[in-house]
Amino acid sequence: MSTKECAFCKIIKRESEGYIVFEDEISIAFLDIRPLNPGHCLLVPKEHYETLMDIPEDIIGPLFKNAKLISRAIELGLEAQGIFIGINNRVSQSVPHLHIHIVPRNRNDNLKGFFWPRYPYKDRETALEIQNRIKSAIDRLLV
Numbered sequence: 001m002s003t004k005e006c007a008f009c010k011i012i013k014r015e016s017e018g019y020i021v022f023e024d025e026i027s028i029a030f031l032d033i034r035p036l037n038p039g040h041c042l043l044v045p046k047e048h049y050e051t052l053m054d055i056p057e058d059i060i061g062p063l064f065k066n067a068k069l070i071s072r073a074i075e076l077g078l079e080a081q082g083i084f085i086g087i088n089n090r091v092s093q094s095v096p097h098l099h100i101h102i103v104p105r106n107r108n109d110n111l112k113g114f115f116w117p118r119y120p121y122k123d124r125e126t127a128l129e130i131q132n133r134i135k136s137a138i139d140r141l142l143v
């Protein structure tokens with residue numbers, strides 16, 4: 001998808017309406033048009049990056065600093081009891097532009113269906129195998 005077709009790039013360029021709640025030099029946050037709860041915001045980098053793995057290292061810190069600020073603002077401004085923060089990469093990513101979901105949460109807010117079922121590992125050996133595979137991949141990536 002080109003940035004000309006990206007729904008979020010259009011909001012950033014003010015070619016489409018977005019209910020913007022925050023903006024700085026690297027990112028912009030706006031209300032999700034299909035919120036899980038009122039106040040559900042999307043924080044996106046202004047540059048078009050499809051996934052978290054695509055963004056430069058120097059943007060990660062400032063981007064998540066902004067996620068923290070918006071989370072606090074949602075809790076304060078909407079009197080939310082908590083926040084859910086989520087990122088989809090490719091699977092379930094409706095717009096291929098990195099976006100961080102910042103969702104206000106309250107006890108009994110009926111978001112139980114939003115979360116996926118959890119299953120324990122079959123046994124300790126299976127957990128250790130998965131652990132070792134991930135650790136090995138991290139070692140390969142850090143070389």
